[in-house]
Amino acid sequence: MTSATAPVDPRRFAAGTAGGDEAPAREPHFRPDIQGLRAVAVGLVVADHVLGWPAGGFIGVDVFFVISGFLITSLLVRERSRTGRISFRAFYARRARRLLPAALLTLAATTAAAWFLFLSGRFQETVHDVVWAALFSANIKFARDGTDYFEAASAPSLVQHFWSLAVEEQFYLVWPALILLAFAAATVGRRARPGGGFRRFPAAALCVLLGAVTAASFAWSLHATAASPVTAYFSTFTRAWELGVGALVAVVATQLQRLPSLPAAVLAWSGLAFVLAAAFTIDEGTAFPGGAAALPVLGAALLLAWGGAPGGPGAQFALGSTPAGFLGAISYSLYLWHWPVLIIAGTLLTPDSVIVHAGVIATSLVLATVSFYCVEQPVLHTNWLLPSHRSVDAARARPVFVRARNVGLAAAAAALLGVGAVAVGPWSDSGNARAAAADAVAAANRTAAAQGMPSLTPLQQDIQAATLATEWPEDLEPGLDELPGYLSEQWGQGCLHVTEDNVGKCLYGDPDAEQSAVVLGDSFAAAWLPGLRQELVGKGWSVQSLTYGVCPNITAPTLYGGQTFTDCIEHRDWAIEHIVSRPPTLVVLSHSWRANLRPGADVGATYRGGLEEVVRTVQASGAKVVILGAPPGADSLLTCPTSLNGPDDCLRGPADTFASQMASEQEVAAATGVRAIDPEQWFCSGGRCPTIVGRTPVYADGLHLTAEYSERIGPDVVAAILQP
Template identity: 40%
Template sequence: MSAMDQATTRTTPQPPGGPLRFRADIQGLRAVAVALVVADHVLGWPHGGFVGVDVFFVISGYLITALLLRELASTGRISFRDFYVRRAKRILPAAMVVLAVTVAVGYAVWFLPRANQSALDALAAALFVENWHLVAAGADYLQAQGPESPVQHYWSLSIEEQFYALWPLLLFAGFRLLDLRHRPGRLVWFISAGIVVSLAWAAYRTSTAPTAAYFDTLARAGELLIGALAAVVAGRAAVADRLRPGLSLGGLVVILGSAVVISPSSAFPFPWVLAPVLGAAMVLLADPPRSTATALLTNPVAQRIGQWSFSIYLWHWPVVVFGLAMFGSSIEVQLALVALTVLLSAASYRWVERPVLALRPRPRYVSGWERRRGTGVLLPVTVAGVLFVVGVAQFLGPAWLRGADTTNAGPAVSAPGERPTAAELAEQVEDALSADSWPADLTPSLDGLGPEQQAEEMGTEAPGCRNTVTEIDDPLVCQDGLADAPRTALLVGDSVAMSWGPTVDAVFSGDDWQVLGLGYASCPFVDVAVAPPAEPPGFPDDCAAAREITQQFIEETEPDVLVLSAGQGYFGNFVSGSGSDGDSEAAIDEWRRGLESTLEAVTPHAGSVVVLGNPPLGIDPRECGTRLGSPEDCVRSIGRGFPDKSEAEQSAVESLQAAGADVTYVETRELFCADGRCPAFIGSVLLRTDETHLTAAAADMLAAAVREMVPARVRS
């Protein structure tokens, strides 16, 4: 976070070219911003502590623009070379040290899939395109799913450097083309136009692609430009001395209040980002004398934290990710992580940041080209061009740049040994819960875990059949067995249903059966409107259309057996809001009614229907599994959503059975858990590739136990 630059702290724009002086309140504002971020990430409160990053953006825009304006006012030009050298001295040493240490610790602590992913993330961070890397990989900073990257926080640093690749050039061009040096009033309109464009884009992106909007450089540029506008206005607007402390205190209250009021579910960045941004601008414009009202910003502790804030920001997130993975999340661990962050940051500032900043630049020859009108514009154009190419490569380059989860699935490892019966499985679950080490022959291994270990049906290209809700015209359909077999089983539902593919293939195996599959990611084949957090606003309607396509396929196929299943993550994400306020009965009722409606629609077109429960949510083995830990770290207790969903499905099936329909419910709790606790492996088979989806080996291993629960008349 370059807003924490100690050198730029000493810049206060009077009129451009005015004197420089140290502003303790800005140093303290950095401390408040980084404290909010660390408190959110380590302690989990305030839930909107991530707005500290937005405060940093405003500070950065204010200070950097102030320096550029002063240079333009005094010399009529900008030395782009000197600007980028200053940026490199400020940013690179500490940032690269943290990246190197993080990657090294990752390979020491984690198994290869997560360690390799962290190394790829670090590469994008080092190239200052981490924000686009995260967008390309489908990450969601506020609704994180799957293991979190220890360098994910570099997205903000990437946005700043992308902005500063062009901002000096744009400011210089504005001074020349709009004659801003002699008509400074135009500078306000020049910057304001940029703010309007950025906010309009932020509003559009937040409403259409909220995940991408969070990391979007153009959507965030307005925050830096608001800081830039404050730098201009501060030198032109007069604020009465008696009002300055109140204005500063009011801005601080707005920032702290926004951190409490805003939550990960708030529309962000637009419009909620305006609260902390305007609060920060108020503090910057106030420029008050030291007083009781500004003590929170100017006290010695705040000054020291502000001084270390860049290193604190860099170190805190890898410390949190590694610490919580290895030691849990008790309050003692959380406080220890805060202390470790401060210790590392103090050392980083003392032995990495400060020595580099203290280096004096060598005298250099200023070329005639740089003295002339162009003043070396080739440099910022080149820097911006390189960042653009590297950013685009995150989307259009080879899949490995984005990470393992974006590659096409290959062959999965087969399950070893025989398929245990339900009774044998129950014994193996008990054994797994008491194990103090991972099986030596764990299949797939934690070092070899990846999307290629999912069922073939989970593929998004043939022979897979996991579609998106926008692919309804010609969806992928899986086929196993003989195409002219006399009997057909059809598996439908979401990605969780597709992960059951090997199980269904084994239950309905033999020359008499062909098994088909049709699934839509994050879209259950249950008549309910759901809005998963990571999906765009139009998802509920798209999902409803996908369900209609599935219904049509069922009517055309008329399978002898229809198997449907769905994950439990929809509870709490109903469009109606059922269950979001803790009222589980409302959520149970909505899912029950939705499943009854679906079963009533499909039973006339299928010989028998099997409602297959979902695997209870587990802990992502890439996240909980470490080389220093044990299987106990990956044991998860059954949460409220699983029994609620099971109750709703059992009730719906019983209702249809009472009406004479041939419907069976398969309860899955005892297949995975004992006494409410669920291990990450059974026998020597690793159960999941993430929180939700089965490995292909596990789905195959469970086939005999599931077969016992399906009536013989259905599968014979």
């Protein structure tokens, strides 16, 4: 799964309503194969989120959209055919009865967990997200965050999976009215042609109107996915066609059922194959939804049309099996619970271990089961929001409440045992952690001096002390609660993405200074600027920023949102031309390996070869060129700190790609005659990289330096850059 510090791909938070229709199992229209299809969809999404496999498991949400469109449209059409009208009040009351209780419980529990575990800043962010989720607007909020570069490495929201619930509810604000409109058109057509037969006109009118809406949404999805992938992913308008496909299947279901059993079964099995194939062939690099979503949507449509055919996948050994039926029944609650459980587990425990994976899945299943039996089912067997003439049969409701009581008591007993185990567990008192760490470093320094080894610099002493700290300092600057939104404020002034329009604004120091430096690269290069600016401008230099986010110093094209990042290509050409036409004294090149390359590209070779070409081109200006490696990274202060841990719980080594990148840059330096600087000495001690050094957070997000730490190490960095 995507780590807490990596750019967040929105598709990994695709959690549809997982059965958010109103048809309980006792209805005569209940189909076990659809319940089994829900189980497949929820299993794919949970496996993708928890295990990271299959990579395209997020397509399960598309399957849920198709199921929802099918079931809701079937209910509305039957109501209109049976009563001659559609009750909007009854429709939205059914939606509220079905969705709200479990959703509100999850939101309340998530808020309580965030209050207990997280520090103030992240807790406030969680509350903000919960409000958006409760108002069925989460997709709008997360689309905005996803297109905001400054939010790319922020902590994943505990309720980010609510976006798809918002899409459905926004869709259903207009869907009943469209169906009424189609019936009205059919009535007019029947009156105009009395011999045409009543039945044909409603079906035809529904197909024409719903088909037009579906086609328009699909066309927009193709366009929007190419133009703005993140926004398209969350948009109701780009997803409406998926629900529309399910709706069209519902309208023509009677005609589809006339197909003979053998071809119907073959088509149904093909549909299941399409869904599974999509999960294993689509991945995070696929432009989505767009045309790629057609494969799982088509597969779900085929299953809805013929999944119950004799010999089809709805058989008792497949989608119609008891385990599949149970998983499908609890799928809505499983969707609601699995994501916050996963994020909280990743915060408290070592991620990506078999034990954590198993624990997350087991805990999610338990919570979903309790939610289903103790919340979902009891509410559906009460009179809440029901009209007086449709009161619930008390005799049928009684077993539901008995089961809810038994499940609730068992869950409460298990919870008490867990709380008791934690309460009696060993807890240590770390005492004055900062003083103890400083004493340990001083002792190590004295030992090194006695052995004739060079003493640690003050910065290295502070770094080593930070690796021993066990308590979060209260006097951090900036404070932990200031880090959410820190990068937005730091770079929001406009000098992250430097172009011809703002290049003058991003020049620091005297423009006529005798010595000048240019910083070229991505956001990691921009994060060095506070320290470089402080030291070089103080020495009489001018410093020009030519950075651009997610745009490394390589000649190969990169991808952004699954598409070729043409803005980066144009920026790089312009920036190099700017350097060549106005030769500076010094050019500092810095970038990370985080930009996406074309599928199948050799990352090491591409970055090495591309950087060498850029270095040679810049060398033509006559400027001194220095390659300054990107920082090694650390655990994110946006996600790691909790009320239950300390800095020692957030220690880790350099990023996995750090050693390879440094070796690659040394090769480029040797080939071109420039100097490459490995920055690890300013961040790590003994292979461990702390998140704070002294009173200063090192990174704003585990990746990009805080301005304060950049300034703190500025003298060391500039001394290394200016070294002859």
